[in-house]
Amino acid sequence: MNKPTRVPDRPEPIPGARLLFSNDATVAQLNHGSFGMVPVPVQRAQQRFRDEMEANPHRFFSVGLEERIAHVRRHLATFVGADPEGTALVDNATTGSSIVLSSIPFGTGEEIVTTDHGYGAVDLAVDETCRRTGAVHRVAPVPLTADDATVTAAVLAAITPRTRLVIVDRITAATARLFPVRRIIQEVRATAGDRVAVLVDAAHAPGIVDDPVRELGADFWVGNLHKWAFAPRGTALLSVAPAWRARIRPLVLSWSTEAGFPASLEWVGAHDYTPWLAAPTGLFVLRSLGIDAVREHNAALAEHGQHVVAAAVGAEVPAPTGLPMTLVPLPEGVAAELTAAVALRRRISDELGAEVGLSAWHGRGYLRLSAQVYNRVDDFQRLAEGLPKLIR
Template sequence: MDLDDFSLDPSVAHLNHGSFGAVPNQVGERQEELRREVERNPDVFFATVLDRIAKARNEVAAFLGGEPEGMAFVANVTEGVAIALNSVPLAPGDQILITDHTYGAVEIAARRSAERAGAEVVRVTLPGQADGEWSGEEVAEVFLGAVTPRTKVAVFDHITSPTARLLPVGRLVDGFRALGVVTIVDGAHAPGMLDLDLSELGADFWTGNLHKWAFAPRPSGVLAVAPAWRERVEPLIVSFYQGDGFPRSVEFQGTGDYTAWLAAPYGLRLFGELGAHAVRGHNNGLVARGQEILAEIAGLAPWRADPELSMRVLRLPHGVAETTPRAEALSAEIFRKLGCRAGIRAWPGAGLVRLSAQLYNREEDYRRLATGLGGILGG
């Protein structure tokens, strides 16, 4: 597959796949067929859609190594985390642990849940602030060490969004379980990028996006719930099928657009036909080369990388993009002047450039960004 197999603008160097993904044309065409089917006979479609969602969910669960009865489709991880937090009762004085790498919308959801209950959010600083240099054991020691008798919930990433680091998720889930802490894992980037076995992981709540790295249309995510919590899941919106319990109570929202969920298995099948190992190998190797190119040409400092990930990070010069407004302004300038889309993230002291790689990318995309970025930063 290459750029012609996607609907992306060929004049742009798309180096930010991790933010919104990109839908292969053949998967998008399947979703359009489903939309036409809805309009031909809406009454029949909505009368049968729950069974079709369940069938699609079976296929997704097999892909993720989870149980279909313990998994629900959601729009995205932001919704999945919000449902999980809504389902865990909090009391005044309870604590929710997050990290300084937590995705912004997830942190907002945690703080809102805490505020409603009179609880507290504790933001734990992980090691490696300057260059992402840490070991999994160091991360586990710091994060688990923040637990107090008041800690009720720990919310953490499978793969961090702003910094593209793989956290020791299995170690953290086991450690928090032993301490009696509920785990909510933000797995936004994990489906497709990693070979997953959610049943073995055993988190209380795990949520991931299928539209980032698994070729599914947007918006399509999943929320996997451990058996002990399934009867206690509280959807954000009351459903006609509330009495049926999880997962139907979460999935059915009346006349919603379910075509992304129904087309998601076609993305997973395409991923399998291309070969998961081959796709991941291409992406991981290319993004590593992209990081080298930006370090060599633009003089940026590379962060520690996890070789099994399709994203890499470099640090911008001191004082550049260290706040969200400045990061957004730099991102807009890069697009306007260079025709490149990269993930520019605010970080204390100096912002970060997050690169992604997908089958439509080539080495010259990274050279284009690196060559032009030097001029922008110099100016």
């Protein structure tokens, strides 16, 4: 980590971008990484689909809906560089991970490897799978400041002859780290061949990084589009390698179960399909602003805001990651466990009018600050001005 020195230059706002959102301007929204923010044009597109659905529900659900969903799937899969025929729309990355876990017949003593940076809900699903099947959950410890070689070595060191599945994050939720999944997959293949499957949890990746899914070599990949690709919440993709597609089983059986993957996952009766149908409008908004311009703006603003807040609380600054999410370590003993972290996050919201991500990781509290095109430097300054008093 680095001592905060000169605050990086603030980026120029993207003209007109802030007007695309309907967020409460009195609140510093610094937690885009959790729930996203749906642009107004996407909200309107979704409302048009809702209006169509409510005008004649029977016709909406029974005439051509599956073809419309397939069209959206092809559009979104192309955006992330995945095979449309091997990709299914699902509600979120956690759902996709649970589908994968329920589709692999783990035997007693077989192992599922994750890292200690993994998303909590996925860890819960892994633990439940282990209770149900007798499998074993092995956790690879990875230092917060680990470089790519160290991350890769840590994952490989956790693999044994009993390992059946490795789950690795592309961008970690709690610690905002970019993991070298392509390198990890290559090393796993070189070490264990096809004996060990790899699931890439890319919940934050779509819209942030260019990782053509078909080039990664993963057995499974799951990513959300409601975070950084401006889709409505409830829009995610699960991409599956050809060897696994016939073995994928939906969590809920419905009328399309016999159709096989991906339709067996997508059609679940009276589901609200309007987020999926409106998702291409989100990609249109992102492309209209300029994907590279949005990424560069958000990464620069996140780094600037990180330094502003870190200086206010006297924290060391982790090395830049180029991501639109950054970490600020809190003083020792502040938000050091989950209950305390939740309580502090609520106080920040109630008393400072700021929404942040906050996690307790290995006995240390960390603020996770997100930057999106609707944010301004003032949002971070508001947090910086009020936080020192609050954590005292």
